[in-house]
Amino acid sequence: MLKKIVAFLLVSILIINCKKEGEVVILSTDNYSDVINKEFTGDLAYETTAFVEKYWRVVGNTGFNESVFNIAKNLEKAGFILEEKATESNLLTYRIEKRPLKRSTWESVNANVKIKGDATYLLEHATNRNMIALNSYSTPEKGIEADVVYIKDVKNLAKTDVKGKIVFAETSPYRIFKTAIIDGKAAGILTYNNPDYLQPEKNKTSIQFRSIPLDTVHKPWAIALSFEAKERLKKSLEKGKVTLNVNVETKIYPSEELTIVADIKGTERPKERLVFSAHIQEPGANDNATGVGVALEMASLTAKFIKEKSYxxxxxxxxxxxxEIVSTRRYVQEDSIRAKNIKWGISLDMVGENTDKTGGVFLIEKMPDPSAIWTRGNDKHTEWGGSKMSLDQMKPHYLNDFLINKFKAQGKLANWQVSTNPFEGGSDHVPFLRENIPSVLFWHFTDQFYHTDNDRIDKVSKTTLKNVGTTALIAAYTLLNADAKTAKSIINEIETAAKNRLNEELKQSKIAINNNQSLETQIEIITAWNNWYQKSIETTTDLVINKNDITKEIDRSKKLIDSISKTIIFKLTKN
Structure with a gap:
C-alpha cells in the first residue's frame, strides 16, 4: 500500500511540474522585473553589436545598409511582418523607409602613411581605421609624395606657403580646411587633436574620427593622427625636412537613406506610443552598435511575449x-498627428560599456531640470559639458524620476552602478524634446575610447547590455499599460524625490550662503525646484483616461511639496 501511495505522489508531482512548465506566465507590474531579468539574456544584443561594429558606418554606405538589413532579418525571425504585407490584425510590423540622399555617401577602404626612408608605416588603416577623415577622396593609385609643413600656430597658416605640401597641425582638420586646401592649395592635411579625456598618452594608438567638407572640386584628403604617430612625426621634423608617402583609398557614391521602424501595436490605445531610438551611423562598437543591439533584443523579446500571450x-x-537626430527629427516632424500621440521618447546611445575598460559610468541624461541651471552637490556635467540653461527651457515631467527609480532598482539588484547627469544634448533625445515630447538619453561617459578606433567589441559588456535592455523594458511595459494605479505610484515616487531634492538644496544653499552667495539666488533655486516638481506631478494625468481618478493625490502631493519648500525658504531667511 505504501509503495502505491509513493508512486501516486511521484506521478502527481510530475504532472504538476509539467503543467507549470507549460503554463503561460502573464506579465504584470508585480513580475516585470523577475520575468524580464530571466528572459533578457543579452545574447542577441551582443551578437548584433558584433555584427554592426565591423563596419565604419555613414548613412547610405555599405556598413549602414547591411546593419539595416540585419535588423530586418532578425525582426522577421522574431515574428515581425513587413508593413506592406501586414493586415489590421498583425500587432508586429516593420518597414524600411527609403529616401534619396542629397549628397553622396562615403566609405573608407584603405590607407597608409610612411615617412620616406623609414622601414615601417607611420599609420596604416588595418590598425587605425579612423585615420581617414570622413569625406576624404582617394589619392592617385600610387599615392602622393610630398614634404611636410608643420604649422605650430594655425594663425600663421595663411602666411605660409603650403602649395603642393602636406600641412601638419595640432587642431581639427575642419578648422584649417579652407586655408590649407582651397586657399593654400596644399596636397593634403595631417592633424592631431585628441582631447584629454581620451588619455592619449596612455592610449597612444587611439584616433578619434574626424571629418572635412565634401569638396567635389578639389577632391581633398585628410589624415588624423594618433598620439604615437604625432610624436614620431614631430621627432622626425626636429631632425630636418620630412617627406611623406601617403596612400588613401575611399569610395564616394550616390546612395539612399534607410530608416527602419518596428511597431508593436497597442490593443486599447494604439495611437499613443513610446519610441526607442537607436542611431546606426558612427564607426564604433559602444557608439552606437550597442544601442542598435539592445533595441533589437528588446523588440524581439517583446514579440516573444506577445506571441505567447503573456504580455x-x-x-x-x-x-x-x-x-542620428536626422531620422528621429523626421519621425516627430513629418506626421503631426502621429507626433501628437508620442508620449515618451528614449534614446539608446552607448549603452553596453565594459566600464572596467572604458571608465564611463552608465548615465541617465535627464530632461532639462534646474540642475542644468544650478549644477551643484551630487549633480555633475560630463566631460561632454552642457551650456547653462534658463527657467523657460525647463521640461517638468515625471519621466525623469520614474526612470531613475527603475534603473536604481536594477542597479541594486544586479550590483550595477547607475548615475545621472543634467541635460547636455547631442543625441536622439533632442528632437523629441524640441517637439515637447518627454525624452531622456541612456548612455555612458566619460569614455576614454569615445569616437576612437579602439571602441571595439572588446570594450562591450554583455552584462551591461542585459541590464540596460532589461530595465528599459521594465519601464516601457509599465508606461505602456499605465493606469490610475500606476499614476498614483509615480506621484508617490515624485513626492519622495521632491523631498530629497529640496532637503539637498537646503544643504547646498547653506553652504552657498556661508560662501557669501546671495540669499535671493538660494530662494530662486528652491522656488525653481518647487515649481518643477509641482508641474511634474501634474503631468501624471497623461497616464489616465479620467483625470478625476488621481486629482486628490495630485493636490495632496503638490500641497506637501509646496509646504516643504516654504519651510526651507523660511529657514534660510532666518539664518
Whole structure:
C-alpha cells in the first residue's frame, strides 16, 4: 500500500511540474522585473553589436545598409511582418523607409602613411581605421609624395606657403580646411587633436574620427593622427625636412537613406506610443552598435511575449533605427498627428560599456531640470559639458524620476552602478524634446575610447547590455499599460524625490550662503525646484483616461511639496 501511495505522489508531482512548465506566465507590474531579468539574456544584443561594429558606418554606405538589413532579418525571425504585407490584425510590423540622399555617401577602404626612408608605416588603416577623415577622396593609385609643413600656430597658416605640401597641425582638420586646401592649395592635411579625456598618452594608438567638407572640386584628403604617430612625426621634423608617402583609398557614391521602424501595436490605445531610438551611423562598437543591439533584443523579446500571450500592451511600442537626430527629427516632424500621440521618447546611445575598460559610468541624461541651471552637490556635467540653461527651457515631467527609480532598482539588484547627469544634448533625445515630447538619453561617459578606433567589441559588456535592455523594458511595459494605479505610484515616487531634492538644496544653499552667495539666488533655486516638481506631478494625468481618478493625490502631493519648500525658504531667511 505504501509503495502505491509513493508512486501516486511521484506521478502527481510530475504532472504538476509539467503543467507549470507549460503554463503561460502573464506579465504584470508585480513580475516585470523577475520575468524580464530571466528572459533578457543579452545574447542577441551582443551578437548584433558584433555584427554592426565591423563596419565604419555613414548613412547610405555599405556598413549602414547591411546593419539595416540585419535588423530586418532578425525582426522577421522574431515574428515581425513587413508593413506592406501586414493586415489590421498583425500587432508586429516593420518597414524600411527609403529616401534619396542629397549628397553622396562615403566609405573608407584603405590607407597608409610612411615617412620616406623609414622601414615601417607611420599609420596604416588595418590598425587605425579612423585615420581617414570622413569625406576624404582617394589619392592617385600610387599615392602622393610630398614634404611636410608643420604649422605650430594655425594663425600663421595663411602666411605660409603650403602649395603642393602636406600641412601638419595640432587642431581639427575642419578648422584649417579652407586655408590649407582651397586657399593654400596644399596636397593634403595631417592633424592631431585628441582631447584629454581620451588619455592619449596612455592610449597612444587611439584616433578619434574626424571629418572635412565634401569638396567635389578639389577632391581633398585628410589624415588624423594618433598620439604615437604625432610624436614620431614631430621627432622626425626636429631632425630636418620630412617627406611623406601617403596612400588613401575611399569610395564616394550616390546612395539612399534607410530608416527602419518596428511597431508593436497597442490593443486599447494604439495611437499613443513610446519610441526607442537607436542611431546606426558612427564607426564604433559602444557608439552606437550597442544601442542598435539592445533595441533589437528588446523588440524581439517583446514579440516573444506577445506571441505567447503573456504580455498585451495597451499602447504602441515603437523602435526606430536610423541616422542620428536626422531620422528621429523626421519621425516627430513629418506626421503631426502621429507626433501628437508620442508620449515618451528614449534614446539608446552607448549603452553596453565594459566600464572596467572604458571608465564611463552608465548615465541617465535627464530632461532639462534646474540642475542644468544650478549644477551643484551630487549633480555633475560630463566631460561632454552642457551650456547653462534658463527657467523657460525647463521640461517638468515625471519621466525623469520614474526612470531613475527603475534603473536604481536594477542597479541594486544586479550590483550595477547607475548615475545621472543634467541635460547636455547631442543625441536622439533632442528632437523629441524640441517637439515637447518627454525624452531622456541612456548612455555612458566619460569614455576614454569615445569616437576612437579602439571602441571595439572588446570594450562591450554583455552584462551591461542585459541590464540596460532589461530595465528599459521594465519601464516601457509599465508606461505602456499605465493606469490610475500606476499614476498614483509615480506621484508617490515624485513626492519622495521632491523631498530629497529640496532637503539637498537646503544643504547646498547653506553652504552657498556661508560662501557669501546671495540669499535671493538660494530662494530662486528652491522656488525653481518647487515649481518643477509641482508641474511634474501634474503631468501624471497623461497616464489616465479620467483625470478625476488621481486629482486628490495630485493636490495632496503638490500641497506637501509646496509646504516643504516654504519651510526651507523660511529657514534660510532666518539664518
Amino acid at each position: 498585451n500592451p495597451k499602447r504602441t511600442l515603437t523602435f526606430l533605427w536610423g541616422d
